[in-house]
Amino acid sequence: MSDQTNNAPLRVGLLGLGTVGQGVLSILARNGASIAERAGRPITVTMAAVRDTAKSRGDLPEGLDITTDPMAVVNSDSVDVVVELMGGIETPEQFVRAALQAGKPVVTANKALLALRGEALFDLARQHNAPLAFEAAVAGGIPLIKALREGLAANVVSSIAGIINGTCNYILTQMDEAGTPFADVLAEAQRLGYAEADPSFDIDGIDAAHKLTLLASIAFGIPLSFDKVHCEGVGLVSVDDIRYAAELGYRIKHLGIARLNNGGVELRVHPTLLPKSELLANVNGVLNATVFGADAASPTGYFGPGAGGEATASAVLADVVDIARGASMPGLGGPAASDLAVLPIEDAVSGHYLRLRVADVPGVLTAISGILAQAQISIEAINQKEIANPGSDTNVVILTAPVQERTMRAAVEQMMALDSVRPGITRIRVEHTQ
């Protein structure tokens, strides 16, 4: 049971007072009483470090000590828990380290920091017996880390598949529903604030890879392996691909996937065809969703807001409540270090969607299907699309059964060597997540 005798408030210091920090304050102002009941004691924010004290931030709680010095928050005698909401790597890292070294629990929403520097930080947390909690770092307001570490504690997880970047999902949803090309949707998303001015972090899959790194280490007990994630961006998908996929009964989503395969772990982020009947195929807009395959309770899936001030603050406060209850799980929370290796992408196994632009000459389909047959890749569907004018190029769309990546790559290279196949074969993996 939690330490119910200690009813003194748990005092929180915020590093950063942007939308998430302000979300923490507004939720506590609104729901402080019920949060205190669940935590067994009141939660109060006593200090906040900001870059610019002159900036307007609406109503701040009375007595909140605002400073421009994050280290003053970390070292303050009136701060029991440090909540890091600064973003970046090196700058927050020093404050997280200092807090853990002082034995103070840390809550962070910083997926990049943990994915890149987490090994050392979790070591430090263990040494000083201080929780380093990070529910908000993956999938925003969805209690996904808690589900994986605690809800599925009795399971061996075999697969993770997630829509874990809202920007990519928004873009694909718009391309699907409005038929608008990628570049136009991206520009609109930037105008609406769903995508950054420099969107590469989101659309190239880096952000999803950070989150997948954390999930995979929890699920499989492997070291944090961001450098080993195979990453493909959402930009390789065209409106044609979305339409052709739909004709075959699929939708295209940008997924992070981690999966046990033959004694190793596949780690990959890429656009993916999913059967329309699957739950992940029906998650639209900026929503996030993740499905876990496991050996006892399977599949289980989780969806909700992956970003937003109050949604992310909800996850931050869930961690703070666990810390107040004495129920926070130490470390990453996965099984002990496993001997599973992260597999090179060449070893991954997937079905494939191929789109080739080919000249309208006899024998092209025969040549292409011959290459696949020779490589022993089963074809589940092959369609030659309508031609605008006799003699003009046409699209050939192929769906294959699961095959090892290296086999598919070799086959695609052979196809590209055909005279009648134009440069640039689109290749998108096909997965089943349920």
Added chain:
Amino acid sequence: MSDQTNNAPLRVGLLGLGTVGQGVLSILARNGASIAERAGRPITVTMAAVRDTAKSRGDLPEGLDITTDPMAVVNSDSVDVVVELMGGIETPEQFVRAALQAGKPVVTANKALLALRGEALFDLARQHNAPLAFEAAVAGGIPLIKALREGLAANVVSSIAGIINGTCNYILTQMDEAGTPFADVLAEAQRLGYAEADPSFDIDGIDAAHKLTLLASIAFGIPLSFDKVHCEGVGLVSVDDIRYAAELGYRIKHLGIARLNNGGVELRVHPTLLPKSELLANVNGVLNATVFGADAASPTGYFGPGAGGEATASAVLADVVDIARGASMPGLGGPAASDLAVLPIEDAVSGHYLRLRVADVPGVLTAISGILAQAQISIEAINQKEIANPGSDTNVVILTAPVQERTMRAAVEQMMALDSVRPGITRIRVEHTQ
């Protein structure tokens, strides 16, 4: 942090050794090492009470003490935690009471016991400072209770909508996909073991109402209010309704719904039209799924196996691991007793799907739409379906905007009084859950 100094095994006594109990044993045999890491100590089953010791149960762990006396398990010095998997009400109640009175934590999958006798049992648990954990009682292997109590701890929940009975969802899915009438699907489900010989508990919504009772008390802090749940079974849905709903862009699911409404709580279980784009509308077969509306992180949704030996055992063991970690949440885990009243169904607000069988005479549609207009009920769609033969009866399908139940009932009564309207108007509520 959990009490890491106590590494003695946590000793579990099982009351019942059916599919769930055997699931607990098989998971521990397979995953005991990783479970011990997460729990901070080994979990071991030392005793099990069964009805018939002669029954074959496959490989049982060495040293497992089998008895026909449940009280011997409760009172055993070699049992730290009692797991109740007997089913029924009075019989398990006495053993749960005895365990709690002895200060032993109890884990139960028994939704009926808690929904009907939970108030006294949770009081007893509080008095003796013994956790009474019940993750497995709702939605089987989905960590739904944990998400609601802990993951959303910072939120005020405003709505719950869930597919929380796998039998009903299986039946509706089969009626939808195969066009098979209700009675035939039910007979097939009984043959396959998805429905009991006496299926009323599932198909009349009683089981869903038990689960909804628990969720609503956690979410809203109201007393366990099973007697106040308005309950309609899945049998009132016809294959025609499913087809007409699809034509309007909806699917029909059997839902448990609990929702804040004007200072009260709606509590109801009934078939429901959902827009096809919503996640719940895409949850098929025996899967369960639930969506919570809340004020900070919203909507969040959870899906997975609602039944099955190992899936349910996964949830039982998650509770046992929390108890081992000292992280189990006491009581029901909701906010303190609220002054929210459960509303009579007449106060509930929903859109409505109506199907009327009418004579093929002029003026029927005008009379029906006139009744709705008079009651100020907005019509979103109204369709007269094809007639088999001139002069034969025809179906009229109407979709309305949200309206209070008592207003709709009065309007339906007026419609039934029309000469051209045949007896038996089908009325199914329409909801939006995202």
